[in-house]
Amino acid sequence: MKAFGKILGLGLLGLLLIIVALxxxxxxxxxxxxxxxxxxxxxxxxxxxxxxxxxxxxxxxxxxxxxxxxxxxxxxxxxxxxxxxxxxxxxxxxxxxxxxxxxxxxxxxxxxxxxxxxxxxxxxxxxxxxxxKPLPASAEGKTPAPGDTQGTENSDQRSGTASADRPxxxxxxxxxxxxxxxxxxxxxxxxxxxxxxxxxxxxxxxxGASIPLKASAFISASQPNIKARTELAGELRLDRALKRYSFEDMRLSGETSGEPTGGKTVTFAAQGQLLLDQAANVASWNGLKLSANQLRALGELNLRELDKTPQLSGGLSIAQFDLRTFLDGIGHPLPATQDPAAFGKLELVTRLQGTPASIALEDLSVKLDSSTLTGRVAIEDFARQALRLQLKGDSFDADRYLPAKSEEAKGATAARKAQVQQQEASAVAGAGSTPLPDAPTQGAWSTDKLLPVDRLRALDLQADLSFGSLTLDKLPIGNARLTANGQGGLLTLQTLRGDLYNGTFEAKGTVDVRPAVPQLGVNTRIQRVPVEHFIKTDDKNKTPPVKGLLTLSSDLTATGNSQKALVDTLNGTANFTINDGVLVNANLEQQLCQAIATLNRKSLSGEPRGKDTPFQELRGSVVIRNGVASNPDLKVRIPGLTVNGHGDVDLRVLGMDYNVGVIVEGDQRAMPDPACQVNERYVGVEVPLRCRGPLELGAKACRLDKDGMGKVAAKLAGNRLKDKIDEKLDEKLGDKVSPELKDALKGLFKR
Structure with missing residues (x-):
């Protein structure tokens, strides 16, 4: 037995040597x-x-x-x-x-x-x-026999099945x-x-085991032109039996440049745990970390129903960063804004939901500069750019984010401001002895483009915004609510309303960018809002020319895509009332006393007292045609005075030209100026004023109408002559004739 084992061992050794030799x-x-x-x-x-x-x-x-x-x-x-x-x-x-x-x-x-x-x-x-794939049978000069194709397919199916059974x-x-x-x-x-x-x-x-992996490459594309350097590392795990694949501790980094980034280099990185489970039709990216230049984001992404329409869910958190600097660094700089510091701080937290055609930021919390907004932002259809906004903010200053004025607009504003200051310096509100200011000629509005027409034409918008405080055109609107929609180039402002300086404000309108030239329409309702806030200037040291509580309703239309174009084509109607007001730095009483003293052929002995003229109510209606507002029925109620007026306001240059008639009671003080006393023959006489010049001057642009005063003096002289004739008739006739005959004789002199 021992010898047999030895022989077997030698035989196997010999066989092995033969195999090695072969x-x-x-x-x-x-x-x-x-x-x-x-x-x-x-x-x-x-x-x-x-x-x-x-x-x-x-x-x-x-x-x-x-x-x-x-x-x-x-x-x-x-x-x-x-x-x-x-x-x-x-x-x-x-x-x-x-x-x-x-x-x-x-x-x-x-x-x-x-x-x-x-x-x-x-x-x-x-x-x-x-x-x-083999060449077609005709190319090889062979024709497959009937049944061969089917046989081949069956053979392939059998081999494929066998392969599937034994991976x-x-x-x-x-x-x-x-x-x-x-x-x-x-x-x-x-x-x-x-x-x-x-x-x-x-x-x-x-x-089924982790596979360490490292890769790098230089990637480029022609349309758009872009280049990138990438590095990838992590541990790949394959489980084909379970159809489960994962990439653990994935780290992707690199930098890119090209047309999409304006030629600027962007450094990027991504990390996380990737999983694809084909059996469950799910995929995920957990422990997500993203960075691009100074932007940093954390979150997770999950995809389900991969065999149908994939559904996205997850969360995203972006740490505070400078949006303006970031966009400039990736070749998409923001336009200059009225506040250069706008967009300096941005951070957000949100929950994500989406499909291949849509994305929604649910439970969104955004901090932009000093404002906080919460709600929902969604693009319901990428192809239609269907944007949906539902946001609520604590406070938001919209003026900070408006485009900055161009140098041309700044130059035009400066030229007009210089013209107004020159006229204001020569306009003395006291006795009104200086000439009328000239009508302004400098344009008051910018020619800068207002609306991104191409974007608005493609926009599908539904917006519902509310703010505890909204600053718009320097007006702080409390409890503001804005709802708007747009589709096919027609944008509708359903409502913009809120509280404004203890009053209320509401506006509705449309913007139609379907034509070559945009068309705008707006309806406004203002209830008891201090009017001085609408007419104040950028100069904080300058007092508005009029104060009071404004109530206004208007229905206006315009066409164009700049301030100047809109004002030049402005048409519509408006009705206004100002209650409990004051004409600031305009001693109207002093000017009227000057008129009465002129009629009395006397000079005022006292100095001007008050600087302002209070009034109870100022009201009227306006018809606007191509930027010129005509006001035919101005009425002002001032204690002791009745004021009627009519004239135009040229909104294109913010200039006015008014004829004002004032019916006075004279100096009602206990110790009146002797030259400003009203006797019976002045009762009911209308003193004419002319107001012309920049709108900012207000009542300081008003002067006595000398031509009108001449007519008043002539009328008063005629009345005085009539009174003397009546006195003489009374003396001569006495009781010798009947009263009827006496009145008839007086009537002869009226003719």
């Missing part, structure tokens, strides 16, 4: 380079590819089946002269015995200088789509790819993409 003989005496043509033909027949072997083939047989290919390329049978892949060297080795168990155990796999060229022709056909098990010590390149070109769209200097290295590749 392997040595095959690998050293048999040269595969001598059979390149047979190998190429085998590739055509079995793999249906065109294999070109320009370099040497190196190989080993046992216990590793090793292979090295140098300077090789591969093409489809349809285009054998146009290889879509070539490489400088491919080196790999496989253990022989595990192959019998459908297990692939490899040592290190190395790929050097891989060049993959993918093209899509004018008809949309990709050169890779024919890879592994190949992968076991690779490492994979290394150096200096690879992938190029994609679409002839129909003209777009091309390139990935160059691709470096890829992995640790051991085992099913």
């Amino acid at each position: 392997g040595f003989a095959l690998t050293h005496l048999f040269d595969p380079n001598d059979y390149k043509d047979e190998i190429r033909q085998l590739a055509r027949d079995k793999a249906h590819v065109e294999l070109t072997l320009n370099g040497d083939i190196g190989w080993s047989l046992f216990p590793w089946l090793g292979l090295e290919l140098h300077d090789a390329s591969i093409a489809t049978l349809n285009a054998p002269k146009s290889p879509f892949a070539d490489l400088q060297m491919l080196g790999l080795s496989v253990r022989v015995l595990p192959l019998l168990r459908r297990e692939v155990q490899m040592s290190d796999v190395r790929v050097e200088g891989l060049n993959l060229i993918l093209t899509r022709d004018e008809q949309g056909h990709g050169n890779w789509e024919d890879f592994g 190949v098990k992968l076991d690779i010590d490492s994979l290394t790819v150096n200096n690879a390149r992938v190029q994609y070109t679409d002839a129909r769209s003209g777009v091309s993409y390139n990935a160059e200097s691709i470096q890829l290295s992995t640790g051991a590749v085992h099913e």
Whole structure:
């Protein structure tokens, strides 16, 4: 028995030596380079590819089946002269015995200088789509026999089923790819993409185990022109049986530049845990960290129903950053705003929901500069730009974010301001002895473009905004509410309302950008709001010319896309009332006393007392035609006075030209100025005033109408003559004639 075991051992040793000797003989005496043509033909027949072997083939047989290919390329049978892949060297080795168990155990796999060229022709056909496909039967001069196709399909199905039942098990010590390149070109769209200097290295590749991975590449695109350097690292885990794939501790970083960033370089990075579960049709990105220049974001993303319409959910938090600096750094600078510090601070927290066609920021909390807004922002359809806004804010100063004035607009404003100051310096409100100010000629409005017409035409908008305090055109609107919608180029302001200086404000309107020239319409309702807040200037030291509580209703239309164009085409009607008001720095009583003294042919002996003229009510209606507002029925109630007026306000230059008639009672003080006393013949006489000049001057632009005063004096002289005749008739006739005859005689002198 012992001798038998010895003989068996020697036999096995001899067999092993024979196998080793055969392997040595095959690998050293048999040269595969001598059979390149047979190998190429085998590739055509079995793999249906065109294999070109320009370099040497190196190989080993046992216990590793090793292979090295140098300077090789591969093409489809349809285009054998146009290889879509070539490489400088491919080196790999496989253990022989595990192959019998459908297990692939490899040592290190190395790929050097891989060049993959993918093209899509004018008809949309990709050169890779024919890879592994045989030539059509007609091309080979063969006609498949009936049933052959079906048999082939059944055979393929059987082999496919067998393959599915017995998946190949992968076991690779490492994979290394150096200096690879992938190029994609679409002839129909003209777009091309390139990935160059691709470096890829992995640790051991085992099913169900973490695979360390590192990769880097330079990526470029033609439309738009963009370049990027990228680096990727992490641990890849594959479980094909469970259809579960994960990328743990993923770290992507790099930098990019090109047309989308205005030529500026943007540094970016991303981290997190990626998971794809095809069995459950879900994917996730947990521990998400994103950065782009100074922007930093945290969150998580989840996708479900991958086999249907994918549904996105998750959360996102962006730390405070300077939005203006960030956008400038990625080549999309914000336009200059009235406040240069606007958009300096932005941070947000939100919950995400979306589909391939939409995205919604739910439970949104945004801090923008000194404002906090909460609510919802959504794009319900990317193709239609369907924007939905539901936001509530504590306070928001909209003026800070309006476009800054251009240099041209600033120059026009400065020129008009200088003209007004010059006229104001010469306008003395006292006795009114100076000439009337000239009518202003400088335009008061900017020609800067107001509306982004192209964007508004494509916008589909529904907005519902509310603010505890909203500053708009320097007016603080409390409890403000704004609702608006827009579609197809027609924007409708359903309402903008709120509290304003203890009064109320409401506006409705439309903006129609469908025509070449935008058309605007607006209705406003103002209830008991201090009027001085509407007419104050940028000069804080300058007092508004009139004060009081304004009640206004208006219905206006205009066309154009600048302040000047809108004012030049402004048309409509308005009704206004100002209660409990004051004409500031305008001693109207003094000017009226001057008029009475002129009629009395006397001079005022006292000095002007008050600077202002209070009034109980000022009201009227306005018809506006092409920027000129006509007011035919101005009425002012002043204690002791009745004021009527009519005239125009040229909104284009903010100038006025009014004729005002004042019926006075005279100096009602206990010790009146003797020159300003009203006797009976002045009762009911209307003293004419003329007001002309910049609107900012208010009543300081009013003077006695000398021509009108002459007519009043003539009328008073006639009345005085009549009174003297009546006195003489009474003296002469006495009681000698009847009263009826006496009145008839007096009537003769009236004619």
